[in-house]
Amino acid sequence: MTSDLLSRRAAALGGHVPTFYRQPLEIVRGAGVHVWDAQRRQYLDCYNNVPHVGHCHPRVVEAIAQQAATLNTHTRYLHPMVVEYVERLCAKFDHGLTQAIMVCTGSEANDVALRMAQAVTGARGVIATDATYHGNTSAVSALSTRRPPIGGYPPHVRLVPAPEAGMTDAEFAANVADAIAELEAAGEGFSGLMLCPFFANEAFPTVAPGFLCATEQVVRDAGGLIMADEVQPGFGRLGSHWWGHDWIGLVPDIVTLGKPMANGHPVAAVVTRPDIMEAFRSAFGYFNTFGGNPVSSAAALATLDVIEEEALVQNAATVGPHVTEMLRGLDHPFLHEVRGAGLFFGMEFRKDGAPATDFVAELVEQVVARGVLLNKIGRHGEVLKMRPPMPFSHQNAEHLVQVLDDALKATPLDA
Amino acid sequence: MTSDLLSRRAAALGGHVPTFYRQPLEIVRGAGVHVWDAQRRQYLDCYNNVPHVGHCHPRVVEAIAQQAATLNTHTRYLHPMVVEYVERLCAKFDHGLTQAIMVCTGSEANDVALRMAQAVTGARGVIATDATYHGNTSAVSALSTRRPPIGGYPPHVRLVPAPEAGMTDAEFAANVADAIAELEAAGEGFSGLMLCPFFANEAFPTVAPGFLCATEQVVRDAGGLIMADEVQPGFGRLGSHWWGHDWIGLVPDIVTLGKPMANGHPVAAVVTRPDIMEAFRSAFGYFNTFGGNPVSSAAALATLDVIEEEALVQNAATVGPHVTEMLRGLDHPFLHEVRGAGLFFGMEFRKDGAPATDFVAELVEQVVARGVLLNKIGRHGEVLKMRPPMPFSHQNAEHLVQVLDDALKATPLDA
Structure with a gap:
């Protein structure tokens, strides 16, 4: 069945369409923090952040179904729901952030953000880190190192070294300052710095709150804007704060x-x-x-309701530290660091002082084979990445750690 | 109520957020070809193409509700529904078009198309018409004349005069050839031509099938690709064909x-x-x-089912000509042309040989005041644009024409 689906998929979608895991999973049902494959096998989902309040949360499903049956148009007609949502969303922000544009994807959002910075500064030059990903539009993907844009990087983009263990805040800020100077010297000008305040795609290196203060000052002194990509840390995932920028102490x-x-x-x-x-x-x-159509607004409103009513940010704040504490208790010769915040955490593995790339690749397969979904990240794929739906419980955490313990023991050291 | 909502909307979404009509409508419910405002007033929807098979079609609503309650993930896991949808979608195409990438918006689709042409040709130069709109990403909006990009038009974009009454196919092709030569001379190279085969945003000038044959040859001879934006004419709206490119005789x-x-x-x-x-x-x-998540795929599959089972393309083929025939029977001194295909039609008004801009603006308001939604288009807003949901019936057509007749009589000639 699965191999038939794989070949039909390749025929319809083309080659090189990514799947997860050596044996791609056919997931057919989801509920809460669990999903089931076509063979009815259950998995604990420790990876997917899209089902933020849990797979198929009935409250969100009901809001979508009800509004889809009532009206779905666009914002050129007035509708109270998009206004109510943006009001409630903006109430979650400080720093004078009181207005929003609703779009359909994080890529579209970052594409707009880049143009906002251009509109304010009149300049195009933009800086990101050299291990990031902010989306898939032409403009935004020019910030990605995963695959260089066709025709090469545009001249208005500069990538600075991503933070990593041992890099000081002053070093990061100095690199940003150098990049600004380069953009100015090249006649591109400087519009702003775009980054994920949790450095999610940079394998979330351990950085202390305040790490970006010096950088923020450098950007402001140069007349640029700070664009915080909260696609991953946002909506309370880090537990202590609703937004990654408040967690790290950055004013976007x-x-x-x-x-x-x-x-x-x-x-x-x-x-x-x-x-x-x-x-x-x-x-x-x-x-x-x-963007902001009534059904989208209803779905977003219901998601906000559930986050609040089920106290999911508080849940991330209590379960997250419990998980990382238990992970630190795991004993393995390659385990270099357990890190994270709230329900976004991971483990870095090194072997003989080098990234344990092959070991982590095999470890992921061993974990998935035991019914837990997670994945890897890092320049060398040396970091296990976990980012479960927000209703992740202490019991789920214990299940994860038990499976990880088994998988660590089962993964050959020479993998 | 509405004025309160307008001020809350401006506070939350910002200024300059477009609405339709002098007195913006608060639409709260939709069903089939009708919508209702907050005062429970019914409108015949002759404008919205997004609710293609009718507002809140129960089949589509049910598909969304059921799949949203079952699973919503992404294409890195296998799922049969996206594969089934792409197979069924591609079966609607000739010309060897057998594969698809699922995205979330027409803007994202065009953004990908531009990069496909770049990937094939290794060049960036692209041509569009000077009265078009293909979407809102940074890259795609550079093809739009509505508002020049911040920093000016990029050097790889050339806009050719849009077709209009009296322009021959050879003239349009010659302009494209000139633009290609300019791009080559500027060192940009030529990747392709993007256009809507119905020239929807160019106020759908009357062009005969075959109009683009000479242009197609010019593009092919130069090694470029034809990108057909079917966001408006597609899915059977033109009645005689599923796609605008087959209607006009263009191989994309x-x-x-x-x-x-x-x-x-x-x-x-x-x-x-x-x-x-x-x-x-x-x-x-x-x-x-x-893109292509299970809920999106379910919604798209259900829409395809309804188009087929309710014979909506055939409906467009029979009701469309009936409407335009009745519209041609309307008597008005400014009525210059009734045109269109299937359920995409309009009326151009001219006064003393010039576009009747103000008259059409007032006419739109008069029609809306009588409970029928439509709008205007054209470089000077001189064309009434109608593009109703596809279940639009003969009876709906008669209602529309009666209202138009009344509104034409009520609109002052010196408006």
């Missing part, structure tokens, strides 16, 4: 949101200050047909 | 789809040949988290 001018925002419904947003919104709206006649 | 290399594809659920796609897909997938590691 623009915040982008995506994946977890409506529990899987294609909803994303750009949140900013009125002065920036005005500059963008004046410079650019932006309209997004599906 | 890449086709993009959007708005009507899943009746309002944020779903879009890029359909192409395997050789082009391979070039793109090899050059660019594309992944779209929400």
Whole structure:
């Protein structure tokens, strides 16, 4: 069955369409923190952040079903739901971030953010880290190192070394300052710095709150804007704060949101200050047909309701440290570091002082074979990455750690 | 109520967020070809193409509700539904277009199409018309004349005069040839031509089938690709054909789809040949988290089912000509032309040989005041644009024409 589906898939979608794991999984059902494959095998989902409040949460499903049966249009007609949602969303932000544009994907959100910074500064130059990913549009993917853009990197993009163990905040800020100087010297000017405040795609290196303060000052001194990509850390995943930028102590001018925002419904947003919104709206006649439609707004509202009513941020704040504490208790010769915040955590493995790439690749397969979903990240794939749905419980955490313990013992050291 | 909502909306979404009509409508419910405002007033919807098979079609609503309650993940896990949908979608195409990438918006689809053409040709130069709109990402909006990109038009974009009454196919082709020569001379090279085969945003000028044959040859001779944006004419709207490119007799290399594809659920796609897909997938590691997810696929599948089972393409083929025939029977001194195909039609008004811009603006308001939704288009807003949901009946057509007749009589000639 699965091999038939794989060949039909390749015929219909083309080659090189990524799947997870050596033996791709056919997942057919989800509920809470669990999913089931076509053979009815259950998996504990420790990886998917899109079903933020749990797979197929009945409250979100009901909101989608009810609004889809009532009306689905676009924001050129007035509708109270998009207004109510943006009001409630913006109430979760400080720093004067009181307005939002609703879009459909994190990629669209970051694409808008880049243009907001251009509209404010009149410049195009933009800086990101050299191990990041902010999305798949032409403009945004130019910030990605995964595959260089066709025709090479555009001249207005500069990538600075991502934070890693041992890098000081002053070093990171100095690299940003150098990149700004390069952009200015090249005549590109400087519009801003885009980063994930948790450095999620950079394998979330351990950095102390305050790490970005010096960088923020460098960016402000140069007249640039701070764009915080909250697609991964946002909506309370880090437990102690609703947003990654508040967790690390960074004041953003623009915040982008995506994946977890409506529990899987294609909803994303750009949140900013009125002065920036005005500059963008004046410079650019932006309209997004599906963005903020009544069904998307209903799904996002229900997701917000569930986060609050089920106290999921508090859950991340209590379960997260419990998990990392238990993970630190695991004994393995290659275990280099357990790190994370809230329900976003991982384990870095090194072997003879080098990234244990092959070991981690095999470990992932061993864990999945035991019915737990997770994955790896890092420049060399040396970090186990875990980012479960937010209703992840202490019991789920204990299940995960038990499986990890078994998998660690079963994975050959010479893998 | 509405004025309170307007001020809350401006505070939350910012200024310059477009609405339709002098007195913006608060639409709260939809069913079939009708919508209702907050005052329970009914409108015949002659404008919205997103609810392609009718507002809140129960079949599509049920498919969304059922799949949302079962599973919503992404294509890195295998799922039969996205494969089944792409198979069924591609079966609607000739010209070797057998593969598709699922995305979330028409903008994302066109953004991918531009990169496919770049991947195949190794060049960036692209041509569109000077009265078009293909979407809102940074890359795609550079093809739009509505608002120049911040920092000016990029050097790889050339806009040719849109077709209009009196322009021959040879003239359009010659302009494209000139633009190609300019791009080559500027060192940009030529990747392709992107256009809507119905020239929807160019106010759908009357062009005969075959109009683009000479242009197609020019593009092929230069090694470029034809990108057909089917967001508006696609899925049978033109009645005689499923796709605008087959209606006009154009063989595309890449086709993009959007708005009507899943009746309002944020779903879009890029359909192409395997050789082009391979070039793109090899050059660019594309992944779209929400694209082709099980709920999106279920919504798109149900929409396809309804189009077929309710014979909506045939409906467009019979009701469309009936409407335009009745519209031609309307008597008005400014009525210059009634035109269209299937359920995409309009009326151009001219006064003293010039576009009757103000008259049409007032006419739209008069029609809306009588409970019928439509809008205007054209470089000077001189064309009434009508594009109703596909279940639009003969009776709906008679209602529309009666209201138009009344509104024409009520609109002052010196408006």
